[in-house]
Amino acid sequence: MKNTTKALGVLIVAPVAVGIILRSTTDIKISEPFLWVWDRVKEVGLSLVHPVELPLFVILILIFLSGILILIAASKIRKENSEPSFRDYTEDRFDGMVWRWNYQVNGTICNMGCYCPQCDNQLVYTEHSVLSYSDVTHTSFQCEDCGFSVPKIQGDRDYIYSRIRRLIDKNVRNEHYKAVLEQQKPQSATT
Numbered sequence: 001m002k003n004t005t006k007a008l009g010v011l012i013v014a015p016v017a018v019g020i021i022l023r024s025t026t027d028i029k030i031s032e033p034f035l036w037v038w039d040r041v042k043e044v045g046l047s048l049v050h051p052v053e054l055p056l057f058v059i060l061i062l063i064f065l066s067g068i069l070i071l072i073a074a075s076k077i078r079k080e081n082s083e084p085s086f087r088d089y090t091e092d093r094f095d096g097m098v099w100r101w102n103y104q105v106n107g108t109i110c111n112m113g114c115y116c117p118q119c120d121n122q123l124v125y126t127e128h129s130v131l132s133y134s135d136v137t138h139t140s141f142q143c144e145d146c147g148f149s150v151p152k153i154q155g156d157r158d159y160i161y162s163r164i165r166r167l168i169d170k171n172v173r174n175e176h177y178k179a180v181l182e183q184q185k186p187q188s189a190t191t
């Protein structure tokens with residue numbers, strides 16, 4: 001609400017200041033090619049204010065205030081634009097593993113992979129079944145480089161990947177990803 005008031009202030013004060021400047025520069029010399037454009041600009045500017053006589057210091061104060069308000073509004077817009085997007089959320093930890101992914105243009109998760117939390121090598125998986133020819137019941141993940149392993153997780157590889165995808169989707173929808181990104185900030189700053 002407060003920022004909206006400031007933005008409105010910019011909208012009101014800036015045209016008034018421009019109008020006043022234009023009114024005080026009606027005799028300005030402009031080269032021929034721009035004369036017509038300059039006349040139209042003056043007409044628009046002068047139409048925004050009623051002709052009034054103001055001391056120079058009042059004009060200067062108005063210009064100064066307009067500048068400040070424009071800076072505040074620009075700062076606000078910049079801050080909003082720097083808010084983290086879910087597209088920045090491309091890494092998290094699930095089941096003791098580091099998961100990374102990307103997003104398609106429509107926001108669908110793609111290129112998902114799991115990585116070793118100790119050495120960052122991509123993990124390989126092994127599917128297990130109770131009997132030789134029965135359905136897969138568990139999957140384990142191992143790091144071929146440092147020997148890290150995740151004990152058997154319920155479900156086959158596709159089920160685990162779809163479960164992780166649902167967890168990521170949930171974190172995006174409930175905006176928990178913002179807290180995750182905040183936690184990741186110091187780590188990325190030190191690397």
Ligand SMILES: [Zn+2]
Nearest residue numbers: 116119143146
């Ligand atoms: Zn490893």
